[in-house]
Amino acid sequence: xSAWEDAPGFVSLREGPEMPTVTIEAGQIREACLFARDELGxxxxxxxxxxxxxxxxGKGVAGYIGTASGRDLNAPAAQGLQTxxxxxxxxxxxxxxxxxxxxxxxxxxxxxWVDDGExxxxxxxxxxxxxxxxxxxxxxxGIRFEGHPNLERLLMEEDWEGHPLRKDYPIGGEPVRFxxxx
Amino acid sequence: xxxxxxxxxxxxxxxxxxxxxDGSRIPERVPTILDVPPxxxxxEDVFRINFGPNHPSTHGVLRLIVDLDGEEVVGxxxxxxxLHTGFEKTMETKTYWKCVTYPERIDYVGYQNNELxxxxxxxxxxRLEVPEKATWMRMLLCExxxxxxxxxxxxxxxxxxxxxxxxxxxxxxxxxILDLFELVTGQRMHTRYFQVGGLAEDIPEGFxxxxxxxxxxxxHALGDYLQLLDRNEIWLERTxxxxxxxxxxxxxxxxxxxxxRASGVDWDLRREQPYLAYDQVDFRVxxxxxxxxxxxxxxxxxxxxxSNRIVRQCLDRIERMDGWPWIADDRKVVLPPxxxxxxxxxxxxxxxxxxxxxxxxxxxxxxVAIESPRGEAGCYLVSDxxxxxxxxxxxxxxxxxxxxxxxxxxxxxxADLIAIxxxxxxxxxxxxx
Amino acid sequence: MLxxxxxxxxxxxxxxAIPASMIVMSFVFAQRPARRTRAHFVPFxxxxxxxxxxxxxxxxxxxxxxxxxxxFDIEIVFLYPxxxxxxxxxxxxxxxxxxxxxxxxxxxxxxxxKGALEW
Amino acid sequence: MADRLxxxxxxxxxxxxxxxxxxxxxxxxxxxELEQALGLTTLEKAVRWAQTKSMWPDTFGLACCAxxxxxxxxxxxxxxxxxxxxxxxxxxxxxxxxxxGRVAHKMAAPLRQIYDQMVEPKWVIxxxxxxxxxxxxxxxxxxxxxxxxxxxxxYVPFCPPRPEALMEGxxxxxxxxxxxxxxxxxxxxxxx
Numbered sequence: 001x002s003a004w005e006d007a008p009g010f011v012s013l014r015e016g017p018e019m020p021t022v023t024i025e026a027g028q029i030r031e032a033c034l035f036a037r038d039e040l041g042x043x044x045x046x047x048x049x050x051x052x053x054x055x056x057x058g059k060g061v062a063g064y065i066g067t068a069s070g071r072d073l074n075a076p077a078a079q080g081l082q083t084x085x086x087x088x089x090x091x092x093x094x095x096x097x098x099x100x101x102x103x104x105x106x107x108x109x110x111x112x113w114v115d116d117g118e119x120x121x122x123x124x125x126x127x128x129x130x131x132x133x134x135x136x137x138x139x140x141x142g143i144r145f146e147g148h149p150n151l152e153r154l155l156m157e158e159d160w161e162g163h164p165l166r167k168d169y170p171i172g173g174e175p176v177r178f179x180x181x182x
Numbered sequence: 183x184x185x186x187x188x189x190x191x192x193x194x195x196x197x198x199x200x201x202x203x204d205g206s207r208i209p210e211r212v213p214t215i216l217d218v219p220p221x222x223x224x225x226e227d228v229f230r231i232n233f234g235p236n237h238p239s240t241h242g243v244l245r246l247i248v249d250l251d252g253e254e255v256v257g258x259x260x261x262x263x264x265l266h267t268g269f270e271k272t273m274e275t276k277t278y279w280k281c282v283t284y285p286e287r288i289d290y291v292g293y294q295n296n297e298l299x300x301x302x303x304x305x306x307x308x309r310l311e312v313p314e315k316a317t318w319m320r321m322l323l324c325e326x327x328x329x330x331x332x333x334x335x336x337x338x339x340x341x342x343x344x345x346x347x348x349x350x351x352x353x354x355x356x357x358x359i360l361d362l363f364e365l366v367t368g369q370r371m372h373t374r375y376f377q378v379g380g381l382a383e384d385i386p387e388g389f390x391x392x393x394x395x396x397x398x399x400x401x402h403a404l405g406d407y408l409q410l411l412d413r414n415e416i417w418l419e420r421t422x423x424x425x426x427x428x429x430x431x432x433x434x435x436x437x438x439x440x441x442x443r444a445s446g447v448d449w450d451l452r453r454e455q456p457y458l459a460y461d462q463v464d465f466r467v468x469x470x471x472x473x474x475x476x477x478x479x480x481x482x483x484x485x486x487x488x489s490n491r492i493v494r495q496c497l498d499r500i501e502r503m504d505g506w507p508w509i510a511d512d513r514k515v516v517l518p519p520x521x522x523x524x525x526x527x528x529x530x531x532x533x534x535x536x537x538x539x540x541x542x543x544x545x546x547x548x549x550v551a552i553e554s555p556r557g558e559a560g561c562y563l564v565s566d567x568x569x570x571x572x573x574x575x576x577x578x579x580x581x582x583x584x585x586x587x588x589x590x591x592x593x594x595x596x597a598d599l600i601a602i603x604x605x606x607x608x609x610x611x612x613x614x615x
Numbered sequence: 616m617l618x619x620x621x622x623x624x625x626x627x628x629x630x631x632a633i634p635a636s637m638i639v640m641s642f643v644f645a646q647r648p649a650r651r652t653r654a655h656f657v658p659f660x661x662x663x664x665x666x667x668x669x670x671x672x673x674x675x676x677x678x679x680x681x682x683x684x685x686x687f688d689i690e691i692v693f694l695y696p697x698x699x700x701x702x703x704x705x706x707x708x709x710x711x712x713x714x715x716x717x718x719x720x721x722x723x724x725x726x727x728x729k730g731a732l733e734w
Numbered sequence: 735m736a737d738r739l740x741x742x743x744x745x746x747x748x749x750x751x752x753x754x755x756x757x758x759x760x761x762x763x764x765x766x767e768l769e770q771a772l773g774l775t776t777l778e779k780a781v782r783w784a785q786t787k788s789m790w791p792d793t794f795g796l797a798c799c800a801x802x803x804x805x806x807x808x809x810x811x812x813x814x815x816x817x818x819x820x821x822x823x824x825x826x827x828x829x830x831x832x833x834x835g836r837v838a839h840k841m842a843a844p845l846r847q848i849y850d851q852m853v854e855p856k857w858v859i860x861x862x863x864x865x866x867x868x869x870x871x872x873x874x875x876x877x878x879x880x881x882x883x884x885x886x887x888x889y890v891p892f893c894p895p896r897p898e899a900l901m902e903g904x905x906x907x908x909x910x911x912x913x914x915x916x917x918x919x920x921x922x923x924x925x926x
Binding site for chain 2: 016017018019021043044045046047049051052056057059081082083085086095097099101102103104105107109124127128129130131132133136140149150153154155156157164165169171172
């Protein structure tokens with residue numbers, strides 16, 4: 001939709017199968033959300049999701065005989081991908097899924113790209129529901145939302161170190177005996 | 183600091199009827215924490231109790247830290263995470279075939295809807311055509327699952343408010359539904375009957391008369407419930423006007439599903455954004471403007487009647503679909519039938535590839551939302567072209583329903599808090615994921 | 616000497632024996648471990664209790680309601696002797712107690728208007 | 735109290751130890767036939783029989799198994815036939831802790847505290863695959879089996895177990911207790 005061109009901090013617009021994805025600069029997320037809510041009528045924020053793209057496409061493309069380590073049937077995708085996935089601008093993507101309560105239920109995904117440690121302005125002032133969403137993403141993914149009234153861990157214990165959903169965080173749990181894991 | 187929309191929204195279509203209160207009751211400092219008012223701050227009369235993880239009426243392991251002044255709730259904050267099962271991390275290490283059975287355990291009361299949302303997301307990324315019989319059967323089972331979920335809600339929340347006999351009535355009907363699930367899928371709960379591409383098995387013939395019997399009987403059962411509860415003085419006293427939530431607050435707090443429709447917002451994804459075959463089925467969407475515990479109870483009762491009508495219409499359509507394909511035949515994704523393996527080499531190769539490495543989903547990210555019994559259940563799926571999902575995130579309606587607890591419980595009594603937590607119908611597995 | 620008091624005595628002894636036997640049996644057959652864990656002395660707070668519950672004050676509204684209940688409950692107790700001796704007292708007894716009820720009715724209306732019954 | 739199971743001269747724990755041969759005084763007339771003939775019983779057996787007839791479970795519903803645990807109270811499966819209808823919510827009045835669902839690490843401390851606050855004799859049933867062994871979640875937050883923090887008497891498999899499966903677990907517990915098998919915390923020293 002061309003209406004997104006004059007959104008504050010607008011970077012790019014990509015039409016997705018079910019909703020457009022608007023990339024917004026990380027610093028201006030709050031203004032973009034206010035713009036979306038007041039001008040374009042997206043009055044419900046459905047979800048705030050952070051995704052970690054560390055080693056994205058790291059498995060490389062499978063040649064005819066497979067990657068250097070060869071085919072390991074027990075480790076799916078050991079043979080690598082058919083095509084190298086598109087490179088991502090930064091490591092973390094924070095996506096805000098918005099929904100407008102209108103005819104046809106228009107939806108949009110505002111995406112901000114941040115690196116490890118870069119803060120993202122909190123949108124709790126725009127939609128109070130984002131309070132727990134942002135706390136959960138801080139807890140599991142380690143994205144700091146500055147301006148959040150109560151940014152603490154939500155799901156893990158208070159004294160838990162590390163952010164479990166990061167790609168460099170081990171899956172944890174106990175090694176299964178008699179499998180190569182031990 | 184909760185900023186109301188700048189232009190006072192003129193009341194347009196989705197908002198119906200006048201709200202129980204105007205202005206906003208969302209706590210100012212932090213939207214999800216009700217702070218003790220300053221004049222009570224240092225008085226020793228405020229009594230802090232743990233409405234803790236092991237409590238008969240918190241529907242699972244929710245912990246509410248409640249500050250009481252006498253019997254009035256003056257401070258409330260929720261602590262969740264006692265059932266955090268790390269679904270999203272575990273699903274990143276499993277192939278898509280194995281991932282299908284995880285979402286059922288997230289919202290373990292409306293389990294088939296959760297499985298549906300993941301399967302739909304994968305199918306849309308794959309741009310896979312699902313045969314008509316599978317679509318209609320999925321819709322039938324999801325509506326039965328909605329009735330099952332509302333029955334568990336009604337049974338437990340009425341039990342907490344003293345109507346103990348409701349528990350036995352509701353679980354009697356629930357057993358009938360579980361028999362139907364067992365007849366079709368072989369398992370009472372967590373049926374894993376939806377496959378990427380259609381259904382796991384064909385529908386046994388015995389299912390149609392059984393389902394017909396349930397569909398005929400259920401309106402009488404609903405009549406029993408209404409007779410039991412609707413004119414029961416105690417029930418009305420405990421639910422009418424308790425825990426009000428206005429339309430603006432509900433939208434600001436991201437409420438969806440029965441909680442939203444009970445606050446006077448006429449919004450149902452099955453009608454606004456039809457998925458499966460909901461546009462070819464006619465049903466009514468109940469809306470009540472009062473936004474209190476009674477309105478949420480009424481919305482769920484009417485929804486059960488509507489779901490029963492949908493099941494009846496699906497049954498009529500599916501009965502004429504005998505012998506139709508029940509799963510897509512795209513060999514790259516769907517396992518070939520057993521007998522084909524003995525004859526054709528390609529099927530053997532496809533079978534081998536799918537079983538060892540799992541089918542690959544083209545690169546991309548997608549967010550699919552459906553109307554689960556609790557509200558909008560969404561699945562955000564990012565795939566890097568490999569056989570394992572790169573990132574899966576489930577938008578959980580119970581997660582936002584619990585955010586509304588402080589707003590609804592504001593200046594209510596401790597007894598109302600039990601009614602409110604029951605009426606928001608939050609399932610802890612869905613909240614903690 | 617006992618005369619018609621004997622059944623009452625037997626009944627009293629039975630009423631005494633049953634609870635006593637329960638208490639004795641719960642000590643005789645108890646399978647208590649020698650050393651009790653700390654958790655046994657910590658109050659049950661849905662599983663997350665830190666330590667001894669610090670004594671918390673109750674608000675006065677509980678006390679007020681209890682007092683009101685006692686006042687109006689004892690009022691009924693006074694009616695028993697009247698009911699037993701109603702024939703002998705006749706109209707005098709009736710008027711006497713009507714006056715007694717009237718006084719309490721005034722008190723009831725007073726606290727009702729003052730809103731002491733609202734919770 | 736003889737500490738080794740082998741010395742329990744009772745027949746019916748064959749269910750736990752099928753290969754156990756007849757013990758010392760069973761060669762002559764069996765103990766049970768003798769007691770049956772004379773209509774005698776030991777005080778301990780009578781107490782055990784009484785305990786199994788009213789073993790009150792603690793409502794410890796965690797996840798999906800809690801929904802199935804609720805349905806054993808419903809009319810169709812009706813656990814009241816075995817004297818267990820009263821689901822007590824406070825551990826002080828509960829004898830049996832049915833851990834129904836997956837136990838996250840954050841929930842382990844409250845679970846342990848509730849187990850400690852229960853009054854002896856107490857039993858634990860690990861209901862479902864997740865409580866017995868972590869089930870299909872082998873990750874950073876799920877405890878791989880409840881027996882890491884509390885001594886478990888009966889493991890009920892399946893995910894979620896059918897109400898009949900849970901009731902069979904409970905009946906096995908009653909049989910074992912009647913047969914004289916002591917509760918788990920006496921056999922294994924996890925409980926202090």
